[in-house]
Amino acid sequence: MRILVVGGGGREHALAWALKRDFPPATTLFAAPGNPGTAQLGTNLDISATAVADVVAAARQHTADVVIIGPEAPLAAGLADALRTAGIPAFGPGAAAARIEASKAFAKEVMVAAGVPTAPSRSFTDLAAALRYIAGHAEPVVVKASGLAAGKGAVVCASRADAAATARAMLADGSLGEAGREVVIEEYLSGxxxxxxxxxxxxxxxxxxxxxxxxxxxxxxxxxxxxxxxxxxxxxxxxxxxxxxxxxxxxxxxxxxxxxxxxxxxxxxxxxxxxxxxxxxxxxxxxxxxxxxxxxxxxxxxxxxxxxxxxxxxxxxxxxxxxxxxxxxxxxxxxxxxxxxxxxxxxxxxxxxxxxxxxxxxxxxxxxxxxxxxxxxxxxxxxxxxxxxxxxxxxxxxxxxxxxxxxxxxxxxxxxxxxxxxxxxxxxxxx
CATH class of the missing domain: 3.30.470.20 (ATP-grasp fold, B domain)
Known part of the structure; x- marks a missing residue:
């Protein structure tokens, strides 16, 4: 069996470790791009995880039986879709379903429609509208970048002033780039x-x-x-x-x-x-x-x-x-x-x-x-x-x-x- 793991972090090393543990020694592992840890378990390929066409080409070249996609960015970019279109089995959601992470605003919309317990919130792309909403919000206030921010896009703000500054940094100053072009402002939850x-x-x-x-x-x-x-x-x-x-x-x-x-x-x-x-x-x-x-x-x-x-x-x-x-x-x-x-x-x-x-x-x-x-x-x-x-x-x-x-x-x-x-x-x- 030939398996390609996409990604190069600790998660992907752990996935590669589990695959090597669970399957016979004859299993051949590849990682794109991998890291020095995955190199001990298989072969690293010098390919960015988000280079969708290159990953598909590598999966074909190395006759991968299955591709396990680790990070969120290639999933949001449609890597799983591209692999399946090419006839290569892939583990991971298509881009439409991956929006559940790629857009916090979309995730909130889905949760509200499905009746899933979540904090009350509003989404904004306009700074002035966001600031008006914050001005009437109870403290503390949670401000989140809607897009992918490597786990660093959620800020718990003790005061409305802090929340306004955070929203301004994301929406006006571009502190988180494209990820912060839309923000979700929500009620603080304890627990x-x-x-x-x-x-x-x-x-x-x-x-x-x-x-x-x-x-x-x-x-x-x-x-x-x-x-x-x-x-x-x-x-x-x-x-x-x-x-x-x-x-x-x-x-x-x-x-x-x-x-x-x-x-x-x-x-x-x-x-x-x-x-x-x-x-x-x-x-x-x-x-x-x-x-x-x-x-x-x-x-x-x-x-x-x-x-x-x-x-x-x-x-x-x-x-x-x-x-x-x-x-x-x-x-x-x-x-x-x-x-x-x-x-x-x-x-x-x-x-x-x-x-x-x-x-x-x-x-x-x-x-x-x-x-x-x-x-x-x-x-x-x-x-x-x-x-x-x-x-x-x-x-x-x-x-x-x-x-x-x-x-x-x-x-x-x-x-x-x-x-x-x-x-x-x-x-x-x-x-």
């Missing part, structure tokens, strides 16, 4: 965040064990938003319990898929619901993503029993029979992200990395913003550099394994949080 992902062919659903992301740069959930500084899985009841997951299936996933199908955008792939679970247990949708989360994937996949990759291939080939409603984690996993100095604004690149080979049997290291120079030295090449996943029988054990390994990896300016899974550990009384 605890949860990431719930489901595999789907548009009709059937297989819900993966819930995870929790840590979006803020600093410990104690302080500092600016990032693409994610760590995650853990599973999340214990009641927050991540069966009752909540059943509600997410019935109140979030099923009506959303039905509404997308009604609009002629049948969804196939993985659908990620970023939730705020309120004190009364209602799962409010903060956002939808049209792909696996990063860093959630690096925590979810290692904790699952081997075989999850088969679901991806069967969905891509249109022959999926999941046989169950949910997958449960077999082990706890905690992922700590190591970021470069200056992240998320201006990460430092080209810094040498010391990555010990003997981090232990319960540790996995997934590459993201790394590259090798001509001498073969591993160096930083992006904001989020490495994801360090620790495994254990409990979240506490997994957290200790992750922290210990993360501490041993060295590069100048290493930025990381030592408190990933802190809420879970506090609830469990663990350290």
């Amino acid at each position: 605890e965040e949860l990431s719930v992902l489901a595999l789907t062919d548009g009709r059937q659903l297989l819900v993966l064990p819930p995870a929790q992301d840590h979006k803020r740069l600093g410990e104690g959930d302080t500092g600016p938003n990032t693409g994610g500084m760590g995650a853990y899985c599973p999340v214990a009841p009641p927050l991540g319990g069966d009752r909540l997951i059943d509600r997410v299936r019935r109140e979030v996933f099923e009506p959303t898929l039905q509404e997308l199908a009604r609009r002629g955008a049948t969804y196939s792939g993985v659908l990620y619901a970023g939730l705020m679970v309120s004190a009364d247990g209602t799962p409010y949708v903060l956002e939808f993503n049209c792909r696996f989360g990063d860093p959630e994937t690096q925590a979810i996949l290692p904790g699952l029993a081997p075989g999850v990759s088969q679901h991806l291939l069967d969905i891509a080939h249109g022959a999926w029979r999941p046989g169950q409603d949910t997958l449960r984690a077999q082990r706890a996993a905690v992922t700590t992200v190591l970021a470069a100095r200056g992240y998320p604004d201006a990460p430092e690149k080209g810094v040498a990395i010391t990555l010990p080979a003997d981090l232990g049997p319960d540790v996995l290291v997934f590459h993201a913003g790394t590259a090798r120079d001509q001498a073969g030295t591993l160096r930083t090449a992006g904001g989020r550099v490495l994801s360090v996943t620790g495994l254990g029988g409990t979240v506490g054990q997994a957290a200790r394994a992750s922290r210990t390994a993360a501490d041993r990896i060295a590069f100048d300016g290493k930025t990381w949080r030592r408190d990933i899974a802190w809420r879970e550990l506090r609830r469990a009384g663990a350290a």
Whole structure:
């Protein structure tokens, strides 16, 4: 079997790792563009993930049996559509369905039509209209770029003045480029965040064990938003319990898929619901993503029993029979992200990395913003550099394994949080 993984981050390294774990050694893996981690599992192709025609050509050239698309940008650009048109099975939604992430305004429209719990909101392309709306809005106010902003487009503003400044930066100053040409202004929701992902062919659903992301740069959930500084899985009841997951299936996933199908955008792939679970247990949708989360994937996949990759291939080939409603984690996993100095604004690149080979049997290291120079030295090449996943029988054990390994990896300016899974550990009384 020949499989092409599209993307070059920690998520794609984790997907490649799971594919290599689940299928025979004869399986040949390609990654476009990949990273030094995927290079250890297969062959990297020097092709941008968003170069749709080039990826299709590479899939043909290397006779790929299936293409697994990792990031949101190529999905929004229609890569899955182009591959299917070329007769190549692909895992990931078409561009019409990927709008559920590519346009937060569209996602809100779908949720309202489907009756999915979400915060009241309005969308704006005109700054003056946005400012008038903000002037009459209760504080705090949430301002979101409607387009793709690498996880950094949502701003919780403590005051109307801050919200007005944020809207002005996006709509007038172009602080987020095309992503901020339309903004969504919504009511602030309180509660605890949860990431719930489901595999789907548009009709059937297989819900993966819930995870929790840590979006803020600093410990104690302080500092600016990032693409994610760590995650853990599973999340214990009641927050991540069966009752909540059943509600997410019935109140979030099923009506959303039905509404997308009604609009002629049948969804196939993985659908990620970023939730705020309120004190009364209602799962409010903060956002939808049209792909696996990063860093959630690096925590979810290692904790699952081997075989999850088969679901991806069967969905891509249109022959999926999941046989169950949910997958449960077999082990706890905690992922700590190591970021470069200056992240998320201006990460430092080209810094040498010391990555010990003997981090232990319960540790996995997934590459993201790394590259090798001509001498073969591993160096930083992006904001989020490495994801360090620790495994254990409990979240506490997994957290200790992750922290210990993360501490041993060295590069100048290493930025990381030592408190990933802190809420879970506090609830469990663990350290």
